[in-house]
């Protein structure tokens with residue numbers, strides 16, 4: 163980010179907004195603006211809407227013991243540039259109300275509910291500030307991410323009501339589903355309002371698997387934090403641990419060895435392949451195309467098996483570490499991997515042709531669960547789900563990390579926004595990932611896989627974005643004494659769950675699992 | 691692969707024999723995610739893929755607790771899942787086997803000592819078998835189920851903790867009196 167661009171952004175604002183900017187600073191590709199609370203939503207809205215920026219995260223920090231206030235941050239990624247704007251404002255420690263950003267940026271909705279839950283800061287003007295992750299019987303006035311709340315507190319259960327959206331009308335009935343589902347999947351509660359066959363409303367209620375991960379992280383030394391990051395969302399272990407490591411490495415300006423950057427790309431892509439294989443297999447299964455589904459599951463198992471062979475973990479755990487990776491890929495591993503990828507590629511092509519050539523499957527996929535470009539944009543949808551609705555964004559290309567700058571790959575974009583489009587995007591991405599791994603294997607330099615990095619000094623801030631199989635995820639850390647002072651985690655699913663509420667409208671209930679599978683959402687990553 | 695395949699085949703067949711002896715039919719398992727990171731789910735799901743294919747050994751993962759002989763629980767029991775887990779437990783017919791699957795369910799794992807979790811499933815329910823691992827490999831889950839079946843035989847001789855007795859108990863996992871039951 164250069165001075166000129168920052169100047170242009172400020173110049174494009176109305177005078178009232180520009181006057182509300184108290185302080186600016188540039189750090190790398192990041193511009194920081196400390197702004198007055200009153201203009202905070204408007205400035206965020208201006209950059210988001212007029213500059214076509216995307217909302218990366220919105221979160222709070224309890225800074226009361228340092229500057230006697232709470233800090234509120236919004237991170238926006240500028241369109242088409244590898245640049246970010248972070249807006250910071252202060253919220254009084256007594257008067258914990260701040261003006262809501264949701265009227266300006268719709269996707270701030272869940273963030274503000276989360277901030278209300280975890281910090282007790284209320285967004286004034288928010289349309290429905292009900293609890294997001296702490297509810298049912300969580301006592302009011304207790305906020306886990308405040309510094310004076312002990313992580314191991316036992317909190318009394320005091321019932322309080324949860325207000326579901328009320329959908330009324332002749333012949334309308336409600337189908338409540340979950341939290342414990344019929345399949346072996348994570349828990350969450352869905353309320354479908356149905357008029358005849360079509361779904362006319364879906365309300366999601368998540369938070370069932372909230373484990374207090376952000377709070378736990380504040381007591382974890384950085385080296386152990388990697389283990390925690392691996393357990394935020396199990397099937398995205400590598401993406402999360404990578405983002406965590408990159409954020410900590412950025413905190414102490416460490417440069418990791420070249421070799422590890424390539425190894426990280428290889429494992430990131432292996433993770434993408436096995437996740438996407440599970441998703442496309444799941445899509446086939448939910449159309450009752452069992453043979454196709456099993457075909458994909460066999461391939462997924464083959465990839466997890468090669469993960470195991472290379473790293474000793476089917477989930478690629480224990481690979482990332484601060485300063486690189488614990489283990490490189492040796493000659494034997496390399497040839498095994500290449501061999502396996504050739505097999506996966508051929509077999510996957512066969513699976514793909516099988517699905518495409520089965521009209522009864524395609525009939526279920528096409529025009530089902532449509533997410534329009536506009537909706538995807540308003541909800542800040544990320545990952546394959548966004549790319550299937552015409553949003554041309556991929557962190558690997560737009561904000562390159564690890565060795566992605568040195569690798570060439572296509573980012574498939576489709577515009578239909580239906581289950582089929584998501585199926586196609588994921589299928590193409592599998593082929594792209596295989597090609598990325600092949601390139602990385604042949605370009606990977608020799609050398610040590612890791613270096614020792616110093617412990618970050620307290621009071622610094624760093625973030626890392628990673629394109630996980632589900633889409634863009636963020637780890638944002640303010641360093642404390644040997645461990646994070648504040649660790650904000652934002653999984654792709656935190657944005658993408660919202661797409662479900664829109665995409666299922668007008669569809670029949672039996673198509674819900676299909677739509678769900680095509681977005682592939684993590685409950686654990688969302689609930690933290 | 692092939693040696694581990696043989697291993698799988700061997701333990702699978704042993705398991706099958708035990709199930710036949712104990713039930714004369716398949717063993718029905720209901721899985722409950724009480725707050726896992728989802729990797730444990732991935733491994734439980736892997737059990738039913740064509741590679742592991744546990745159905746051939748007489749293990750059946752069922753959709754409802756009412757059809758289950760065993761509850762396979764993953765996750766550190768998130769505070770927000772206690773109620774749902776308890777209801778699932780009560781909906782499972784007696785005498786049921788409860789299997790804590792994964793480090794989280796065994797002890798709370800990396801999420802222990804936290805306001806939002808419990809330090810393991812046995813703080814809430816009587817657990818018969820603990821399957822360690824983070825996550826346990828599919829083979830380990832099969833092994834654990836074998837232990838569960840042996841326990842089952844033992845249990846048949848003794849009176850077991852039934853849902854009724856548990857209902858009278860009010861020591862919730864949070865260590866405070868509450869009304870989730």
Ligand code: SF4
Nearest residue numbers: 726727792793794824
């Ligand atoms: S035991 Fe490990 S894999 Fe299983 S839920 Fe816990 S953290 Fe995840």
